[in-house]
Ligand SMILES: Nc1ncnc2c1ncn2[C@@H]1O[C@H](COP(=O)(O)OP(=O)(O)OP(=O)(O)O)[C@@H](O)[C@H]1O
């Protein structure tokens with residue numbers, strides 16, 4: 001099933017057409033990669049799906065519902081979460097506090113004050129247990145009480161992921177999750193992405209490392225100058241000479 005679909009979506013910034021009449025569909029429970037040269041429009045597509053910027057033309061559907069130009073918090077509430085390329089953790093807070101905050105959604109608790117004390121305590125306890133479980137899942141066990149700023153860059157990415165998972169999203173948009181991360185943590189991230197997909201989450205990721213792409217993606221979209229230039233299974237896309245030439249600067253076999 002297509003969980004997210006873009007229909008003829010366009011977005012321009014001044015004179016720059018960042019996304020040009022793009023139609024694409026993302027399958028539920030699969031890992032789909034967006035690849036393509038710098039400036040191809042990959043991050044802009046994530047920004048459009050998550051409502052951070054407005055679509056000029058076209059429509060975006062989530063499970064058949066038109067979500068075009070809803071507010072970011074509305075889209076997030078529907079079940080689409082986002083892992084940003086830059087790390088967004090609260091540096092002074094501990095690992096555990098950061099993960100627990102991933103659950104915090106003011107819209108869900110408008111009548112907090114009316115909640116019985118006991119119920120609040122129960123929710124807090126459940127959130128704490130869930131957070132501890134997720135910290136373990138991403139491999140940060142033992143660091144629960146460490147301030148986020150004391151973690152390495154890669155560990156902070158894992159922490160961001162744990163926090164994202166606290167949000168119980170169905171779809172995860174991950175913008176270059178492995179960029180700048182130590183190879184050991186890249187391995188861990190790959191393993192986690194596979195496990196998340198196995199547990200039913202839909203993963204859409206942007207990635208420049210073709211080894212990673214070919215290892216985990218079920219399907220690829222190759223973007224170029226704001227358009228879908230090609231799509232297919234990783235072996236077909238990455239094996240295509242034209243794409244190799246455009247993307248990796250690798251000439252044809254004869255040169
Ligand atoms: N907020 C913005 N304001 C103006 N121009 C923008 C904005 N966001 C993106 N662009 C432009 O839109 C085009 C597509 O950018 P985008 O960030 O989507 O590319 P990308 O494929 O993610 O590239 P990279 O691989 O370098 O991250 C680029 O020309 C970029 O300069």
Ligand SMILES: [Mg+2]
Nearest residue numbers: 042043044206
């Ligand atoms: Mg980008």
